[in-house]
Amino acid sequence: MASISEVTVRYAETDCMGVVHHAVYPVWFEIARTDYIKNAAMSYSEMERQGVMLPVTGISCKYRQPAKYDDLLEITAYITRFSPARIEFYYTCKRKGSPELLTEGTSAHAFVDAKTFRPLNLKKAMPELFEKMDAEYRRDSQLLEAAQSHNTEQI
């Protein structure tokens, strides 16, 4: 179920426009994604040791308001698609305690064998992990549907 990660903006993450550089958000989304998996099932490093990797096949990001140095941010991750072969996440970035959406994004991933980098069926390779993630995915779907039916940008 939707996992929230806190990030404080580093000086090195800003650029000479005075705000966070746009290429930093995918790095934060990655933190939120690995926190999500850790909360749901196991650390991503443990997953890699057990032979499964989750390379990124695509990302997208929409920038609405800039974040600034020293801002305390909340990155929330949701699973939006899930199958034995693929997983997709949706992310929001807000200042802690503020409802305003600064940035939102997505990432798409394939499950691959950590040695051969070949596609892998997660349901067969790690059935327990698959079930846990699938349950999380279904909870997130309900969350996101409920949010959309209230016609809100809160999510």
Added chain:
Amino acid sequence: MASISEVTVRYAETDCMGVVHHAVYPVWFEIARTDYIKNAAMSYSEMERQGVMLPVTGISCKYRQPAKYDDLLEITAYITRFSPARIEFYYTCKRKGSPELLTEGTSAHAFVDAKTFRPLNLKKAMPELFEKMDAEYRRDSQLLEAAQSHNTEQI
């Protein structure tokens, strides 16, 4: 017209999966975009001095094949949308001398006043720059259409 930038993969740009980290590509696309503008009209730093900024409002990226340390890459940038208020770029990343598409992406930008960060009409603010970029945009549109009509992924 489509501008090509060369980039050699830095050690710091790889991650422990052994390949280039996915958040590095938007940084390379930014290089290609500023090279494009420099070739077409003027340096981006000059544009900023003249009062126009080009903040990123959105990006997307699709990862097909990984790039590795020390690879010599060609990042090609095309303008895919252009108006007095907005501009969009499309990028491809290939190894130099190879037709294989490693990564492709897009970025969307608004023209804003460098002091107020308010939206700005480029046609009014910098008419000469607007005309030059518009001519480039039309050349790129023809290039991309021709490529699509040959039903190829070369572009």
Added chain:
Amino acid sequence: MASISEVTVRYAETDCMGVVHHAVYPVWFEIARTDYIKNAAMSYSEMERQGVMLPVTGISCKYRQPAKYDDLLEITAYITRFSPARIEFYYTCKRKGSPELLTEGTSAHAFVDAKTFRPLNLKKAMPELFEKMDAEYRRDSQLLEAAQSHNTEQI
């Protein structure tokens, strides 16, 4: 007095040698330094708003053992020199709960006017901040002396 900051190693911070890239440590030291100042007196962003900047004039770093993806690290910062014109920090990086020193480093800084970038006398510009930092510096000196007299690498 010595301030401890926790950092979890990000995937993007590793390189294809499988460990944290060496250029990441100065970024972590910066986090520890700004946490230190925040704990002692005020946030660095507040300091900047009040007109004082702390640009880096020099750094050094010694790498003893590598950190890896997902490691939970403790970065400790100490003030090792302090005057109205300059400040120096010493940093250690260890895994949380482990006495082993992974990396140690230093940074040197000048106090400058945030608008003119000219050298500035902190004692005159912000006397209260100066006194607080000076007290911290003296506590750190005692800490580091005590540690050295026990001939230990703990610090």
Added chain:
Amino acid sequence: MASISEVTVRYAETDCMGVVHHAVYPVWFEIARTDYIKNAAMSYSEMERQGVMLPVTGISCKYRQPAKYDDLLEITAYITRFSPARIEFYYTCKRKGSPELLTEGTSAHAFVDAKTFRPLNLKKAMPELFEKMDAEYRRDSQLLEAAQSHNTEQI
């Protein structure tokens, strides 16, 4: 013999102080170092394939003048120490066409086995590479001595 690498400052390499972030210089020094080795003997990726790695054991950096977005810089690398077990480099960073020293730095490295990460004797492991690098080292020593005897900051 002293190898010069050109780098154009990326937008992502600047910070909200308006200049290049200090942690970027070690990344540029790494580019200069790998260019040096490539010019002298072979690419660093080839060295890794032949079983030798060059992890960083220490770095230092002195910041004199800031570099800014879009600056075209020259990073020059020299070998300042060389033995079968270790190598040290010295770097300068200047704007192209300007004698002014912006930043200077050093890096220290051990030769290690790429599989075991154990120390390795380069003279035994790759005698040809050792001889080439040793000749470069001797040329650099003469260069640096000559420069010092003219009491200049040119080097």
